[in-house]
Amino acid sequence: MRTLILLAVLCGGLVSAGCSNIEPWVKPYERANLASEVMKLDRNPVSGSYMNHVHESREGARGASGSSGGGCGCN
Amino acid sequence: MARQRFSRLIAVALAALVLLPAAHAQVLPDDRFDLLYHSYEGDQITITGPSLLARKKIGQKVSVSANYYVDEISSASIDVRSYASPYTEKRNEFSLSADYLVGETILTAGYTNSDEQDFEAQTAFFGVAQEVFGGLTTVNLSYARGWDEIGQVTDPEFFREADRRLYRLGLSQVITKNLLLTFDFEGITDEGFLNNSYRQVRFLDANDARGYRFQPELYPETRTSSAFSLGGRYFIGAGPSAIYANARTYSDTWGIAAWNAELGYTYSLRSKWLFDLSARHYSQTAADFYSDLYPFENAQNFLGRDKEISTFTNTGIKLDITYDFSVDIFRFLDRGTVNLSYNYIMFEYDDFRNIPAGGDPGEEPLFEFNADVIQVYLSFWF
Numbered sequence: 242m243r244t245l246i247l248l249a250v251l252c253g254g255l256v257s258a259g260c261s262n263i264e265p266w267v268k269p270y271e272r273a274n275l276a277s278e279v280m281k282l283d284r285n286p287v288s289g290s291y292m293n294h295v296h297e298s299r300e301g302a303r304g305a306s307g308s309s310g311g312g313c314g315c316n
Numbered sequence: 317m318a319r320q321r322f323s324r325l326i327a328v329a330l331a332a333l334v335l336l337p338a339a340h341a342q343v344l345p346d347d348r349f350d351l352l353y354h355s356y357e358g359d360q361i362t363i364t365g366p367s368l369l370a371r372k373k374i375g376q377k378v379s380v381s382a383n384y385y386v387d388e389i390s391s392a393s394i395d396v397r398s399y400a401s402p403y404t405e406k407r408n409e410f411s412l413s414a415d416y417l418v419g420e421t422i423l424t425a426g427y428t429n430s431d432e433q434d435f436e437a438q439t440a441f442f443g444v445a446q447e448v449f450g451g452l453t454t455v456n457l458s459y460a461r462g463w464d465e466i467g468q469v470t471d472p473e474f475f476r477e478a479d480r481r482l483y484r485l486g487l488s489q490v491i492t493k494n495l496l497l498t499f500d501f502e503g504i505t506d507e508g509f510l511n512n513s514y515r516q517v518r519f520l521d522a523n524d525a526r527g528y529r530f531q532p533e534l535y536p537e538t539r540t541s542s543a544f545s546l547g548g549r550y551f552i553g554a555g556p557s558a559i560y561a562n563a564r565t566y567s568d569t570w571g572i573a574a575w576n577a578e579l580g581y582t583y584s585l586r587s588k589w590l591f592d593l594s595a596r597h598y599s600q601t602a603a604d605f606y607s608d609l610y611p612f613e614n615a616q617n618f619l620g621r622d623k624e625i626s627t628f629t630n631t632g633i634k635l636d637i638t639y640d641f642s643v644d645i646f647r648f649l650d651r652g653t654v655n656l657s658y659n660y661i662m663f664e665y666d667d668f669r670n671i672p673a674g675g676d677p678g679e680e681p682l683f684e685f686n687a688d689v690i691q692v693y694l695s696f697w698f
Contacts, residue, residue: 265451288693301572305502306564
């Protein structure tokens with residue numbers, strides 16, 4: 242565990258040192274398209290949470306889909 | 317062992333996150349209110365109810381949100397039709413969470429309670445989100461802990477518990493001024509009573525007139541799973557519009573391996589209408605201990621005949637329509653939308669048989685059904 246954290250700190254330091262001078266390759270004034278309504282990842286949080294619940298209640302797989310958790314209501 | 321592995325992963329990611337160059341101001345989520353009505357119909361199950369979300373900033377540093385969600389369930393599902401009686405029940409879920417802006421980082425903590433007549437689930441969660449590299453990368457880390465209490469309507473003395481831990485790592489990355497990529501990992505470990513307290517498995521019995529009988533299912537008391545997903549969204553000028561896709565792989569210690577993929581298109585018309593059309597396909601293999609029909613009673617240490625752990629696929633198509641209207645009636649409201657969503661899903665099972673359809677044991681037709689999922693909701697920003 243200690244070794245892993247040490248490695249992480251070392252890697253993080255290297256990343257930090259190497260990237261501290263990186264200029265964002267997409268400038269703030271070039272982000273109008275990314276800010277568009279059609280590009281939003283979680284435009285409707287209530288609806289997204291409900292659809293995750295619909296899928297996870299009926300499928301064996303779970304996780305990595307932004308689910309809100311809780312019971313399944315499917316006993 | 318799995319928990320230690322996930323803990324190490326989170327520790328490493330946290331250490332790296334702390335050292336990444338943060339150079340972009342984080343923004344708390346918008347204040348909003350959503351009122352949704354949902355309806356699911358499939359396999360002779362109807363589930364309806366409301367969901368209400370309210371989110372509000374308190375000062376410049378804190379945003380709080382509350383969500384109330386209800387499932388009104390009326391079920392005569394394939395399991396019920398095979399060996400039980402139709403039932404109705406209600407599930408209430410209440411969530412509270414708070415976001416706290418600290419420098420360039422947003423800390424989130426929350427609690428969810430889900431309550432049914434025979435099942436209570438509590439989940440506490442904590443997360444960290446930070447934008448780095450001039451706002452081109454967003455890193456999310458979160459941990460959740462869940463406690464389930466399982467009962468039985470038919471036996472007031474029945475009481476079991478289960479314990480869950482969830483570890484999540486998410487990344488979103490701006491690639492170009494038109495392309496955004498996302499990556500997510502989630503590891504989950506469960507321990508305790510993990511099967512349904514009512515569900516039965518069936519086994520061959522030549523002495524029974526049907527040729528088979530039922531006994532309660534029995535699952536392993538631990539389960540560990542890993543899921544990875546990769547997604548992308550690309551801006552197209554016309555409309556404007558965007559295409560998006562995502563894929564996920566999944567595996568767990570019960571032997572279930574799954575994948576799913578989704579492809580969608582979002583189109584904005586005159587800044588008033590938004591149309592979103594998407595298709596999703598899901599496929600999984602069965603758990604190692606699953607069987608539709610065991611050769612005899614207590615044939616294995618673990619027994620399961622839940623169609624959710626069988627081999628199956630589902631394919632869905634979904635259409636969302638949003639109309640954006642200006643809100644002139646109340647001055648404190650900035651904007652409102654009315655939304656309609658329809659999703660049609662087809663389920664096809666490869667080793668789960670339709671017992672009520674009849675036939676020799678193990679020779680009944682394979683089960684399949686279609687589901688309609690409808691959502692109607694209003695959203696307001698203030």
